[in-house]
Amino acid sequence: MADVWLSSLLTSSPQEGFELAIKLARMGVKYTQPSAEVRDRLRPQYGEDAAALIASSQVVAINFQTIAAANGYWRDVR
């Protein structure tokens, strides 16, 4: 991928970190299925499938572990 889409794991808050985790989860899909047209076609399908939604949340949780560790768990943020 030629574009720069991830230059740092540091975020200013846990919520931004969580949102970055979501981005990583989506990019993991995008690298495997580069076609936006195909991904758009699949979206309504898994968006109504509880198992797929829970699985998505799991990928986010794993990425959030990485990002939270990178940020020292935002312990000094208020």
Added chain:
Amino acid sequence: MADVWLSSLLTSSPQEGFELAIKLARMGVKYTQPSAEVRDRLRPQYGEDAAALIASSQVVAINFQTIAAANGYWRDVR
């Protein structure tokens, strides 16, 4: 998401940490399926599906790892 829903990973007890882990698991679903109406429709379905309930508990467990580490495992709490 414009709302601030996660300003810190620190909680005053392990149980509060566990409940925050549940919140993160749900938010992971919500970012993927923003429609409350669809999520409400799916709930009774996966609530009666053992595999989905176990998968949900797994997402909570992963998020709880993150939160517990953030809180130094609440070793000094009594």
Added chain:
Amino acid sequence: MADVWLSSLLTSSPQEGFELAIKLARMGVKYTQPSAEVRDRLRPQYGEDAAALIASSQVVAINFQTIAAANGYWRDVR
């Protein structure tokens, strides 16, 4: 949940830690499906399903990672 069911991750032995991991796995299910009646109905079903039993053991393993880390892996216990 109003009850206090998790006041510490510290246990006096690895086995107690493992049993606490099982409790966390069950609580992860309970928060998603609060009805004891529904959970009781599902139990015989997944108790005879190898995939569900292995998945349950996986959730326990993830929670045990957290608890073991919290307890410094009980290195000083004999």
Added chain:
Amino acid sequence: MADVWLSSLLTSSPQEGFELAIKLARMGVKYTQPSAEVRDRLRPQYGEDAAALIASSQVVAINFQTIAAANGYWRDVR
């Protein structure tokens, strides 16, 4: 469970640690399905199911992470 089956995570070699990880994976199943008769009935079924075997290996891998960390990765063992 009244029996003491896990008094330490320390083992004298990585291989013994891996075997302990297998024991933990089995105990995770046993706590959920205490009936030996049912577990024996399920065994031939999942023993011939590639997905179940891979899932079992995954639970072992997660438990092995915990045990390896507990043992300082056996870096000083030869």
Added chain:
Amino acid sequence: MADVWLSSLLTSSPQEGFELAIKLARMGVKYTQPSAEVRDRLRPQYGEDAAALIASSQVVAINFQTIAAANGYWRDVR
């Protein structure tokens, strides 16, 4: 495998680290199914299957944890 395909986990940016995580995920498949012909045949199939895409993203996430830790989370990179 005779070829050297992995000589270091260090990368110059998080994005390169993520791309290395994707490579590891693919190599994990390749070691199990060495036939390029079979893998090519399977690709269109899982590329249109939401569950498989999410599962792929999960493997990437796990490998990214390893690579991010190896790189000290690229905290000093700008």
Added chain:
Amino acid sequence: MADVWLSSLLTSSPQEGFELAIKLARMGVKYTQPSAEVRDRLRPQYGEDAAALIASSQVVAINFQTIAAANGYWRDVR
């Protein structure tokens, strides 16, 4: 298992570490299904199943986390 098959987690390169992770994933299967005849029978089946291949890659990824940590991520190797 009487044979010594795992005497150390240390390897001289990340690639050897990845290959050891594959071995651990296979041994996790072997301890659950000791029959080589059954495992050989299952191989062509899951080797053509994208979900099983992705799941295998995931087990490798988890074992690789352990081995990479054991080796200090091979930061000093060139």
